Amino acid sequence: EVQLVESGGGLVQPGGSLRLSCAASGFTFNRYWMSWVRQAPGKGLEWVANIEDDGRDKDHLDSVKGRFTISRDNAKNSLYLQMNSLRAEDTAVYYCARVKTFDVVDYWGQGILVTVSS
Amino acid sequence: EIVLTQSPATLSLSPGERATLSCRASQSVRNYLAWYQQRPGQAPRLLFYDTSNRATGIPARFSASGSGTDFTLTISSLEPEDFAVYYCQQRKRFGGGTKVEIK
Numbered sequence: 001e002v003q004l005v006e007s008g009g010g011l012v013q014p015g016g017s018l019r020l021s022c023a024a025s026g027f028t029f030n031r032y033w034m035s036w037v038r039q040a041p042g043k044g045l046e047w048v049a050n051i052e053d054d055g056r057d058k059d060h061l062d063s064v065k066g067r068f069t070i071s072r073d074n075a076k077n078s079l080y081l082q083m084n085s086l087r088a089e090d091t092a093v094y095y096c097a098r099v100k101t102f103d104v105v106d107y108w109g110q111g112i113l114v115t116v117s118s
Numbered sequence: 119e120i121v122l123t124q125s126p127a128t129l130s131l132s133p134g135e136r137a138t139l140s141c142r143a144s145q146s147v148r149n150y151l152a153w154y155q156q157r158p159g160q161a162p163r164l165l166f167y168d169t170s171n172r173a174t175g176i177p178a179r180f181s182a183s184g185s186g187t188d189f190t191l192t193i194s195s196l197e198p199e200d201f202a203v204y205y206c207q208q209r210k211r212f213g214g215g216t217k218v219e220i221k
Contacts, residue, residue, distance in 0.1 A: 044212055044213070047210040047211070047212065102150055104164065104167040108163075109161065111161055
């Protein structure tokens with residue numbers, strides 16, 4: 001059974017940092033692209049970043065470029081999102097996601113809340 | 119930049135009725151369109167990818183079609199668990215969603 005379990009969320013002040021982690025199991029992690037997708041309270045879905053199966057190629061949403069960095073450790077079956085210079089508008093539930101094909105997500109984590117507020 | 123517009127924003131229907139949801143792209147996306155269902159308090163669930171390929175475990179009452187810029191998700195007869203928000207997606211872009219609510 002595919003499982004994606006996020007951790008590392010919480011309350012942080014504007015300008016602060018957080019590192020989200022996603023523990024993957026139930027599939028061959030190093031064969032899949034992975035993504036982070038977020039959802040602000042009461043709003044729709046927003047793609048944040050993705051990373052190639054071997055970690056070499058990655059892309060980020062324009063509004064987070066230079067502030068967020070996606071990475072992975074295939075030896076630990078883990079995905080990460082380093083978030084720096086956080087802003088109020090980054091407040092959202094962040095989902096770890098397995099990519100099936102062309103950014104289509106076939107498995108989602110349960111999501112983790114990040115709240116940026118003073 | 120491609121923009122996905124979903125309509126209607128809200129669809130009020132009764133169980134057993136047919137639901138027809140639309141997703142329109144600002145330019146052709148060929149067949150690279152996916153649909154997701156999100157129930158309250160849950161993560162999204164993949165319904166269809168590449169326009170009409172049904173994901174694992176999705177009931178036959180769900181169907182999807184379209185090409186180019188106009189796409190449709192149809193639920194032939196609404197079950198209680200189908201009342202949810204539905205999103206279309208093209209690569210890194212999502213539509214704004216259609217909420218299917220009980221009338």
